[in-house]
Amino acid sequence: MSVPSHAKSVAFSGYGDADVLRLTESPVPEPGPGQVLLRVRAVGVNPLDWKVRRGFMEAVFPVAFPHVPGLEASGVVAAVGADVTAWKPGDEVLGPVAGGYAEYALADAAKLAAKPADLGWEAAAALPVAAESATRALGALGLVPGETLLVHAAAGSVGSLTVQLAVAAGVTVVGTASEANHDHLRALGAIPVRYGEGQFDRIRAAAPQGVDAVLDAAGSGVLAESVALAGGPERVVSLVDPAEAGPLGVRFSGGGPGEDRTVEGLAGALALHRAETLALPVRAALPLADAASAHRLSEQGHGLGKIVLLP
Ligand SMILES: NC(=O)c1ccc[n+]([C@@H]2O[C@H](COP(=O)([O-])OP(=O)(O)OC[C@H]3O[C@@H](n4cnc5c(N)ncnc54)[C@H](OP(=O)(O)O)[C@@H]3O)[C@@H](O)[C@H]2O)c1
Structure with a gap:
């Protein structure tokens, strides 16, 4: 595969609303040790992408301008770093990337997985962040078969993967979502509960046996009541709100150094795909521009499902 010297990407050069995103042409990076250069076929859009773009994450996730967003992608290996033996040009892969809103992006060779031939580019690009986050959260919560897990924002991308992996592990799951997404949660094997006023009464009614652990992927001020429900902060994890979590003694998991579960997460998600039970729909696939x-x-x-961009 011949690699051009320059290619298209989408970047922003200052924090702001969505209009700061600009289609641009820049040099294609060369893969260093341990890296792979991907010809990106699809890139997943994550809430973190716009939180960073708005400057909300400046303290914990500072970026250099111009910044190309894009944390996860599917694509074809275009070139490999000198020491990379696991992949070769032409291999079809999915996994975390840096600057994925681009025709070409670098990836860590050790974190990629082979894309199954029967998994489309869009569906593959949707998986890495949700699979990694769900696997990390479930690991932190230490669930065993027969226990009950409450997932706030269960119909979201991370929530949906969490529900599927937990149900597959023999855990009973109660998940909050708007009513439009209740059929989706039922199909995944979870008990849906409408969020908003009175939700904890509805959760208690849905789980008369009690709740052993809670994952918050919503960040809507539910941690104090979640701690009360679980009988303490030890088995409550927030993926969204470190400021609310800290004073309550709740663990915030941000996927920092030492926490990454990409390899295990992709293996788990691809096992669900092989079992034909994976359900992470792509609700919108838009051109990179x-x-x-x-x-x-x-x-x-x-809304239900991932948004992806097609470079
Ligand atoms: N810390 C980490 O490592 C990490 C990793 C990944 C994601 N995250 C964060 O986790 C959150 C979810 O990410 P995602 O990719 O799953 O987002 P997503 O796919 O956009 O889903 C968001 C979901 O939130 C639901 N929701 C909105 N308000 C709610 C409420 N008050 N109660 C319960 N559910 C509500 C929506 O459900 P309805 O459509 O039914 O309203 C929607 O399905 C984001 O804030 C993201 O930044 C953190």
Whole structure:
């Protein structure tokens, strides 16, 4: 595969609303040791992408401008670093990337997985972040078969993967979602509960046996009541709100150094795909140049399934 010297990407050069995202042409990076250069076929859009773009994450996730967002992708290996033996040009893969809103992006060779031939580019690009986050959260919660897990924002991308992996592990799952997404949760094997006023009464009614652990992927001020429900903060994890978690003694998991579970997460998600039970729909697939529309859609904070961009 011949690699051009320059290629298209979408970047921003200052924090702001979605209009700061610009289609640009820049040099294609060369893979260093341990790296792979991907010809990106699809890239997943994550809430973190617009939170960073808005400057909300500046203290913990500072970026250099111009910054190309994009944490996860599917694509074809275009070139490999000198010491990389696991992959060769032409291999079809999925996994975490740096600067994935681009025709070409670098990836850590050790974190990629082979893309099954019967998994589409869009569906593959949707998996890495959700699979990693769900696997990390479930690991932190230490669930065993027969226990009950409450997932806030169970219909979201991370929530949906968490439900599927937990149900497959023999855990009973109660998940909050808007009513439009209750059939989706039932199909995944979870007990759906409508969020909003009175949700903890509805959760208690849905889980009369009690709740052993709680994952918050919503960040809607539910941690104090979640701690009361679980009988303490030890088995409550937040993926969203470190400020609310800290004073309650709740663990915030941000996927920092030492926490990454990509390899295990992708293995688990691809096992669900092989068993034909994987359900992470792609609700919108837009051209790379429409990244601003993709961000506006993600910022609405509702809806079922992933948004992907197609470079
Ligand atoms: N810390 C980490 O490592 C990490 C990793 C990945 C993601 N995250 C964060 O986790 C959150 C979810 O990410 P995602 O990719 O799953 O997002 P997503 O796919 O956009 O899903 C968001 C979901 O939130 C639900 N929701 C909105 N308001 C809610 C509420 N008050 N109660 C319960 N559910 C509510 C929506 O459900 P309805 O459509 O039914 O309203 C929607 O399905 C984001 O804030 C993201 O930044 C953190």
